[in-house]
Amino acid sequence: MIEAPGYRRLFSGAFTALLPSKEKPVMKLKISLVSLLLLVFPAYWVNGEGSLGGLQWDTTLPSLPDKHGFAGAFSGVSNGRLLVAGGANFPDAPPWEDGNKVWHDRIFSLDLSGGEGREKSWVVAGKLPAPLAYGGSVSFANRVIFIGGDDGAKASNRVFSYAWDEKLSELEEYPALPSACTNLCAAVVKKGEGAVLYVASGLSQLESQSGQALKTFWSLELGPEGRPDPKSGWKVLEPWPGPERFQAASGVIDDEFYLFGGLRLQEGKLGSRVFPPLKDAYVYSASEGKWKQIKDMPGGRAAAPSPALRIGEAHLLLVGGGDSEALEWLKNNPGKTNEHHPGWTLECISYNKVVDRWAPFGTFPTFPGDKVGTSRVTVNTVEYGGRWFIPTGEARPGVRSPRVLSVKAVHSGDFTRLDFGVLAIYLLLLVGIGWHLSRRGKTTGDYFLAGGRIPWWAAGLSVFATGLSSLTFTGIPALAFKTDFAYYVGVLTIPLVAPLIVFFFMPAFRRAKITTVYEYLEKRFNLAVRLFASVSFILFQLGRMTIVLYLPALALKAVTGVDIYTCVVLMVILATAYTYLGGIEAVIWTDVLQAVVLVGGAIIAIFVIAGSVEGGFGGIYSEALSAGKLATANFDWGQESFTREVFWVILLGGIFQQIATYGSDQAVVQRYLTTSDEKSAAKGIWANAFLAIPIPALLFFVGAGLFVYYQQHPADLSPELKNDQVFPLFIVQALPPGITGLLIAGVLAASMSTLDSSMNSVSAVFVTDFYRRFRPNLPEERYLRAARLATLVLGMLALCAGLVLAAFHDSGNSMIRSMFDEYLKFLGLILGPLGGIVCLAIFTRRSNSTGVLTGAIVAVVTLLLVKYLTDVSHLLYSVLGVVTCFCVGYLASVATGGSDSGGTERTEVV
Secondary structure, three states: OOOOOOHHHHHHHHHHOOOOOOOOHHHHHHHHHHHHHHHHHHHHHHHOOOOOOEEEEEOOOOOOOOOOOOEOOEEEEEOOEEEEEOOEEOOOOOHHHOOOOEEOOEEEEEEOOOOOOOOOOOEEEEEOOOOOEOOEEEEEOOEEEEEOOEOOOOEOOOEEEEEEOOOEOOOEEEOOOOOOOEOOEEEEEEEOOEEEEEEEOOEOOOHHHOOOOEOOEEEEEEOOOOOEOOOOOOEEOOOOOOOOEEOOEEEEEOOEEEEEEEEEEOOOOOOOEEEEEEEEEEEEEOOOOEEEEEOOOOOOOEOOOEOOEEEOOOEEEEEOOEOHHHHOHHHHOOOOOHHHOOOOOOEEEEEEOOOOEEEEEEEOOOOOOOOOOOOOEOOEOEEEOOEEEEEOOEEEOOEEOOOEEEEEEEOOOOOOHHHHHHHHHHHHHHHHHHHHHHHHOOOHHHHHHHHHOOOHHHHHHHHHHHHOOHHHHHHHHHHHHHOOOOOHHHHOHHHHHHHHHHHHHHHHHHHOOOOOHHHHHHHHOOHHHHHHHHHHHHHHHHHHHHHHHHHHHHHHHHHHOOOHHHHHHHHHHHHHHHHHHHHHHHHHHHHHHHHHHHHHHHHHHHHHHHHHOOOHHHHHHHHHHHOOOOOOOOOOOOOOHHHOOOHHHHHHHHHHHHHHHHHHOHHHHOHHHOOOOHHHHHHHHHHHHHHOOHHHHHHHHHHHHHHHHHHHOHHHOOOOOOHHHHHHHHHHHHOOOOHHHHHHHHHHHHHHHHHHHHHHHHHHHHHHHHHHHHOOOOOHHHHHHHHHHHHHHHHHHHHHHHHHHHHHHHOOOOOOOOHHHHHHHHHHHHHHHHHHHHHHHHHOOOOOHHHHHHHHHHHHHHHHHHHHHOOOOHHHHHHHHHHHHHHHHHHHHHHOOOOOOOOOOOOOOO
16 A cells, blocks of 8 residues: 555554553654654655646557547447547548548557556457447446547437447447437536536538538436436437537536537538637536536637546546647648648647636657657547546547547645755644643643643633634635625634533533543433443544545645555644644643734735735635625525525534534534633633634635636636645645744644544543543542543554545545535534434523434434435534424433433533
8 A cells, every 4th residue: 555665664663662661651752753754754855846747648649540540430448448430531641742631440458457468559349330420429337438430421319328348238229319410519517326428519511512511419317337328318408508610628517517629610611611710618517507618718729639638527628629729720821731830739728617727737748750649639538447548539630640649637736945944843843742741640630621721711712723624724715706695604603602611511511520421411312322422423434534634645745745555644644643642731822823824825825826926815705796705695495495505504513512512512522621710711612712703714714815826827727636735735835934834834733633633532432431430449540541542442443444544535535525525524414413312402401311312323323314315415413403303302302201310420411
């Protein structure tokens, strides 16, 4: 899994250093961690500054077994086989020597799977039913679908498919197009387990016979196996709002179909093209059934390889194509023939759907001395294994190429030596804090509650910092960049819920003199409720650690160049180290440090953004306002509103999420148990509530600023990166060296802050709710040793989980799309029922253990059914969890005889 030499010995040694030892364990740990940083960083230090990457071309693939190659060939992938079929060329002589154009029917196959025994070159797999070219082809469910085209005499309306299963399957007919069509574009948009095949534009006859292009848009429903839905044929849809065209390019992002450029014909003049080529572009939303015009391309293009290459989450890449200069070359060079044509444009351009802007992004590769050229037109592209294939195609007018190219976008970090140095110093400082505070930890009271020594402002900052994880710090700007300020309403529920916590939850917990929330539940109910809640919390934190570890590591890897395994290992080992040494006190003070760094970094970032865009802060505000980025509420009360992030869903979901988090999450409750008294704890909670208003607003505004910045600097928006990585990308691109390193270190530390909170709180739950509960009279040293050992084990589990997810990422199997949304889903599924249990304990007198457990189980089952069987917004999971547990638990308690004390002391409830 990890390829770098020495990693296994290093990690083993680092964790060994954490084990209890009588021979100066702290010094042993310190030396091991220094060794870790010295081993990890030199490779990146030597590399120095990186680059933002570009296109990585593979020109070593075997050429088609036809020396001329083909224009207008069909292509697709089935079960790891690249299929290329049909097409047209000039086999005897080029057109300027009066050569005849010939249409072909052969089907070629190349094994891309990489398995042993595979063919190393192309093989002839079969023949089409007739010669055919210039149609569309798409791949779905291991089937290659052929659409329309022509045979040199007339256009076709035929649609059929092939599949590969050890050999080429028999042809399978599909419903014919509504009318004959050639020079079209097509693409597949996934829909549930099936898909929808879209076909747009084209010609109803050969170009030489046509006086006008088509303005047609058709769709065909496909089932999960790639076959058409027998209940429906082709649908004729409303076309785009622009002019008719042919030789346009298509593209797909999620449920959106894109249409780019193309050519028109002079009406009434057969085969007479209108120049320059079209540069307009449109997007069709399959979910809304509507077209929208988007930003025009920088210049017109026609016959570009299609579909456009989807790169990352929000980019489409047009590679090559015929621009005005190439298409009008003969007209502008009288007396010359296409024998001297320089070829199609080598420039590739990318479109980003979030900022609605185009930017140049790389070029086709060149081969010195090659007269054919490498750019392509009239070719169907194919995606497989994270790469896009461009098989054969027309290299210049009348000239084809048998070459097969593949390409993918790559991104490398832009971290300087100074940044790596700052990062290393910052991480060592965190460990130093844990080492300094380790001398105070003599009991579990010190290790879990800091002996009540934490000042209120530090406790408040720590609670805030725990919420300000790297998911929030990078996720909120990414959310605002992609959408708007709607989620800010959810953040404002923190101060709304603060009075409940201050006046009801916190006093009940502190007066019960507990270490964990779930200890209180045994006092109120019985041991079974305590253990149920404790186990639920541990499972929640284990999953949470994985999410907050893997996703930020992915973002940091993308923008710094440090590989994902190194990021995961650094975070786990360092967080485990200072948590192991200093307990909750080290956790809180490192939280304070990272909160200051991250907030300071966000302030620096917004000033840098304002200085880099037209109009400064006013420009950000006006541009973001006109683009709808500052919208904070969608007052949709329709029947389907519960499935979307509308105002009432965000508000209601936020209120119950905060109740569950601040009332039942040990990682948060533990913070306000570390102060000296209730008054100080209340001040800390109010401090967190106050910070939750301006700082998230700052992060949302940073996201709006990033939107404006990348609208004005679209070439800086790397196509390979995901939306979640946009803020770290800007940090690396735009902030001064040193500041960049400090802020990226802060992002790393933010993940470690959530990780350390999880480790210490789970350790507290394990020792208090299990080990001490069932072995109550052991020496205090045994409990402290168990707490540290539990921290170590949790660190090892987090490391394993993070590396497994990293391996899934490398293999292309990762399904996680949005950090922030995934985190909120996970939060609601687990904390909802826990919040309901604690609310029953605090706000009711008649609830009993039987009723509470019944309510919790019903709530868990309800949430699972809602998640997998409905489209209810994940923001309502906390609402459903708390309300279902509370209502069912109370009714079940009344039905089973009312309150019981579980044989333990009964605390006062409201």
